[in-house]
Amino acid sequence: MSTLDIFTRDIIQNSLQAIADEMFTAMRKAAMSPVIYEVLDMGTGITDAQGEIASSGAGIPAFVGVLDKAVKKIRQQHPLAQDIEDGDVFISNDPHDGAVTHLNDVVLAMPVFADGHLVAWTANIAHWSDVGGRVPGSLSTEATDIFQEGLRLASVKLISKGQPIRSVLQILRANTRMPDFMEGDLWAGVAAVRGGAVRLRELTGKYGTALFLLAMKDFMDLGEKVSLKALAALPAGQLNLEELQDDGSLFKVRIDIRAHELLIDLRDNPDQCQGPTNLSRDGAVVAAQMAFKALTAPQGITNGGTFRPLRVLTRPGSLFDALPPAAEGFYFENLIRVHDLILCCLAQRFPERLPAGNFASVCATIIGGVHPDTGRAFTLVEPEIGGWGAEPGRDGNNAVYCGLHGETYNCPVEVCEARYGLYVERMELNDEPGGHGQFRGGRGVCIDYRIRADASFMTCGYTRSVIPPWGLEQGGEGTANGVEVIRKDGQRERYSMASGVALNAGDLVRVRTGAGGGYGPADRRDPQAVRQDLKNGYIDAATAHAVYGLTP
Structure with missing residues (x-):
C-alpha cells in the first residue's frame, strides 16, 4: 500500500502544472494561425482517467473548463476495453456532444497508460480559423442550425495506436477553406498532447503508478475542502436577479448559498433561439464554475474537486441548455452573459469581494x-x-x-x-x-x-x-x-x-x-x-x- 505525504503530493501536482504549461508552449510554438500563437486562443490541461480535471493548465479559463467535459464524452462513446488504446488521439468539436463551445474550437485528447492501465488524459483546445459552413470563418449570424456552421466531429478517433487515420485527415482537409492552416494547427495540437503524455509516463515511472494516482485523488479532495471552507464562511441565503439584455430579452438567475453547496438556478430563461447564440448546458456550467471560483477562492487551486459543491440547474430546450440541432456559433456571447449575470447577482450581496x-x-x-x-x-x-x-x-x-x-x-x-x-x-x-x-x-x-x-x-x-x-x-x-x-x-x-x-x-x-x-x-x-x-x-x-x- 503506497503512502502519500503532503510534500510528495505537492511535487506531483506542481509537475502536472509544469507539464500542462509545457504542452501550452509546444502548441504555441508550432501552431500556424496567429489566433493561436499570438492571441493564445487555446487551452491545455490534464485530466484523471475518468476525465476530471487534475491540472487546470494554461490558457483561456473557459477553454480549460471544456476539457474535462470533452474527455468524459469520449469515454462514453469509446469503451475502454475495446476502443481506447495506447497511442490513440481523439478529436472533437461538437457542442452537442461534449465539446461545449462551437465548431471552430477543436479539442484533441490523448489517453495516457502506465503499467497497462489508463491513468490520465492530456488534452488541448484551440480556435481553428475555418471549419467549413456557409461563410468564411464558419461564423454566421444567419445560421439557423448547427449543420450550417461547419464540420461536426463527435468524439472521433484521429490517431489509432500512434498511426494517423488517413480517411479522417482527408475529411478534415476537404471541409475547410484554409487547409494549410488547419493542418498546421492540428499537428501542433497533436504534438502537445503527445509531449504531455511522454512527461506523464516519466512522472509515473519516477513515483510509481499507485502513488501518482493517489496524489491526484488527494489533491482533488483538497480542492473540495478549500471550496467548502470558503462556502462555510459566507452567510447563507437566496439571491435573485433579472437583467435586461441588448435585444430586449430578460435573463434571470437564482442563487442559493448553503453551508455545503452553492446552487445556481438558470431554468427560468428564454427558450433556445433560431439563431447562433445558443449555449450548451456544459457551457452554462463553465460560466457558473468561473463565477463560483471568483466568489470562493479565486487565488486557490482549481481541479475537479473544486467544483463538487457547485450545482447548476438548467432547462433543456432553453437558451442556456440548447438541444440539437441548435446553432451555437456565437455561443461565447451568452456564455459571458451568464457569467456576468451570476457575478452581478453576487456583487449586490458581496460588493467587498467582487x-x-x-x-x-x-x-x-x-x-x-x-x-x-x-x-x-x-x-x-x-x-x-x-x-x-x-x-x-x-x-x-x-x-x-x-x-x-x-x-x-x-x-x-x-x-x-x-x-x-x-x-x-x-x-x-x-x-x-x-x-x-x-x-x-x-x-x-x-x-x-x-x-x-x-x-x-x-x-x-x-x-x-x-x-x-x-x-x-x-x-x-x-x-x-x-x-x-x-x-x-x-x-x-x-x-x-x-x-x-x-x-x-x-x-x-x-x-x-x-x-x-x-x-x-x-x-x-x-x-x-x-x-x-x-x-x-x-x-x-x-x-x-x-x-x-x-x-x-
Whole structure:
C-alpha cells in the first residue's frame, strides 16, 4: 500500500502544472494561425482517467473548463476495453456532444497508460480559423442550425495506436477553406498532447503508478475542502436577479448559498433561439464554475474537486441548455452573459469581494478576404480588449480581455499588417466618458482597421452594445461596445452582431470597447486622482468639473 505525504503530493501536482504549461508552449510554438500563437486562443490541461480535471493548465479559463467535459464524452462513446488504446488521439468539436463551445474550437485528447492501465488524459483546445459552413470563418449570424456552421466531429478517433487515420485527415482537409492552416494547427495540437503524455509516463515511472494516482485523488479532495471552507464562511441565503439584455430579452438567475453547496438556478430563461447564440448546458456550467471560483477562492487551486459543491440547474430546450440541432456559433456571447449575470447577482450581496461590471463581451472581430500582396486567403480572428470594473480601493484595469478569455493577448500590429490584408491605423484607449466613481472603471480601446483589398468581409459578435456595464455602491455605469464601418465615401454603419458585411479597399472598421463600471460615489474620488485622470486623457475638463467637482 503506497503512502502519500503532503510534500510528495505537492511535487506531483506542481509537475502536472509544469507539464500542462509545457504542452501550452509546444502548441504555441508550432501552431500556424496567429489566433493561436499570438492571441493564445487555446487551452491545455490534464485530466484523471475518468476525465476530471487534475491540472487546470494554461490558457483561456473557459477553454480549460471544456476539457474535462470533452474527455468524459469520449469515454462514453469509446469503451475502454475495446476502443481506447495506447497511442490513440481523439478529436472533437461538437457542442452537442461534449465539446461545449462551437465548431471552430477543436479539442484533441490523448489517453495516457502506465503499467497497462489508463491513468490520465492530456488534452488541448484551440480556435481553428475555418471549419467549413456557409461563410468564411464558419461564423454566421444567419445560421439557423448547427449543420450550417461547419464540420461536426463527435468524439472521433484521429490517431489509432500512434498511426494517423488517413480517411479522417482527408475529411478534415476537404471541409475547410484554409487547409494549410488547419493542418498546421492540428499537428501542433497533436504534438502537445503527445509531449504531455511522454512527461506523464516519466512522472509515473519516477513515483510509481499507485502513488501518482493517489496524489491526484488527494489533491482533488483538497480542492473540495478549500471550496467548502470558503462556502462555510459566507452567510447563507437566496439571491435573485433579472437583467435586461441588448435585444430586449430578460435573463434571470437564482442563487442559493448553503453551508455545503452553492446552487445556481438558470431554468427560468428564454427558450433556445433560431439563431447562433445558443449555449450548451456544459457551457452554462463553465460560466457558473468561473463565477463560483471568483466568489470562493479565486487565488486557490482549481481541479475537479473544486467544483463538487457547485450545482447548476438548467432547462433543456432553453437558451442556456440548447438541444440539437441548435446553432451555437456565437455561443461565447451568452456564455459571458451568464457569467456576468451570476457575478452581478453576487456583487449586490458581496460588493467587498467582487468588482463592478466590466465590458463583458468577447467582442469577436473577424475580417477576411484575399491578401493583396500574397494572393492567399486570410481570416483575422481577434477578440478585443476592454475595461474592467472598479472595486473597493482601486480603479478598474484598462484594456484587458473579458473573464471568458483570461490572460490572452491582442495580435500585435506588425503581425496583423504582415499576415492580413489590412492596416492598423489606430490603437488607443477609448476616451468616451463613463465608469465614473470614487474608483473609476477601466478604459476600453479604440482600434481602426483599414481594408486594403476589395471583396473583403467582416463578421462581429458584440454584446453590451446597448446595456452598459453596471456600477456598484453608487458608482456610474460604464460605456457600450460596438463596431462601426466607415466607408471611403464617409458613410457610417454601426454593428454589434453581423456576419459577411462586405468591405472594399479604403473602408475603415472602427472597434470601440466599453469602460467598466465605477465603484462608490464620484464626489468621493480623490481630487489628485481626478487631476491624474485629466492628465492621462481618461476624462476631459468638463467631466472633471461636472462629475467630480474639480475646479480649474
